[in-house]
């Protein structure tokens with residue numbers, strides 16, 4: 001399977017996976033059959049490209065509905081909406097991300113100060129705990145940059161309830177190594193496993209469940225003896241995260257981009273095609289900040305994917321629009337890049353809560369004058385995020401309406417050369 005961080009590879013993977021996106025996905029998606037050169041047969045593995053904005057949820061849903069009825073593809077469609085739900089939820093509670101970052105920094109400092117804790121942490125991230133399944137996944141994550149969803153749930157559960165390590169260190173380990181490492185899906189999934197997202201409802205890994213759903217791995221079913229039992233209590237925290245009102249940008253029309261403008265590509269919007277810009281930019285600016293995801297260095301695969309997606313996206317945008325492209329490096333001011341190209345405005349794909357916003361928003365704010373920054377947000381996010389108020393159910397029950405509202409009825413996989 002071509003896991004290159006390119007749009008061509010994303011579209012090829014989408015096309016290859018499509019036949020399995022219907023009932024087969026619903027029936028087989030829970031099995032962790034292990035990494036395979038040809039790609040896993042039962043899940044799409046599209047998440048790295050989705051996270052990087054190399055392909056959009058809308059494009060994936062269009063293609064799936066082009067081959068399957070909404071009922072047959074119900075489960076797959078719902079999973080794609082989980083991603084959008086988590087984004088919308090965190091957008092309405094950004095303090096969860098801020099508290100995660102400060103809590104993680106505190107947990108890292110505690111590691112430095114406590115040799116016993118440091119040893120337990122090292123054993124976990126180096127796959128030396130003696131719990132076979134957990135150790136296999138720790139090594140697999142570092143070696144491949146991907147874990148199956150079920151493996152992520154079991155891993156997080158064992159980390160929190162059996163190894164009793166700080167959940168924020170585990171979430172940080174995932175963010176550093178996952179090619180799809182995403183502030184919303186990752187932080188909120190770890191919180192969900194811990195019993196913090198749905199208060200009091202935690203996820204406990206069980207050895208029989210792990211053995212059953214890992215039986216198709218090349219090495220056979222994974223063993224997970226001595227896990228925390230049903231008596232393990234969910235985590236609690238003193239904070240109550242009140243929902244703050246969303247302030248979403250209006251759809252952008254060609255008139256908003258009538259004057260020469262620059263297009264900013266970033267870690268979560270690395271390709272221009274999913275943005276469907278109503279006008280052509282005079283300059284492409286690429287801002288890669290993958291190191292901002294953690295105080296620790298990112299893993300090789302996560303880093304290479306993020307950097308490759310932006311380098312490729314920058315080159316393809318420059319070619320598609322016939323304009324120059326520049327890199328906006330960390331620590332450099334943005335304004336001189338705009339001035340040198342003679343452009344006033346910059347079109348910025350929405351910076352979601354997380355490290356991408358933390359790294360880029362302060363510089364964008366220094367551009368001064370309102371109106372210089374034109375924020376781009378897709379229709380599907382604009383329609384779905386307001387529904388991500390509490391549990392997923394609020395989104396789930398609206399999926400048919402959301403698809404209709406966003407005119408997602410089913411189409412072909414986009415051609416890789418399309419701009």
Ligand SMILES: Cc1cc2nc3c(=O)[nH]c(=O)nc-3n(C[C@H](O)[C@H](O)[C@H](O)COP(=O)(O)OP(=O)(O)OC[C@H]3O[C@@H](n4cnc5c(N)ncnc54)[C@H](O)[C@@H]3O)c2cc1C
Pocket residue numbers: 029043044045046047048050051079080081082083084086147148149150152153156174175178180181182183185186187189190193
């Ligand atoms: C502890 C934990 C941490 C996670 N961290 C991340 C993360 O950093 N980034 C990330 O993208 N996903 C994360 N997930 C969600 C999920 O595991 C991955 O999105 C999924 O495994 C990606 O593989 P896939 O593309 O083959 O998914 P498929 O099963 O093929 O699903 C299609 C798409 O739907 C979305 N999706 C599927 N399941 C979920 C889910 N449970 N939550 C949110 N979106 C989902 C993804 O975008 C995925 O590409 C995490 C889950 C857990 C339990």
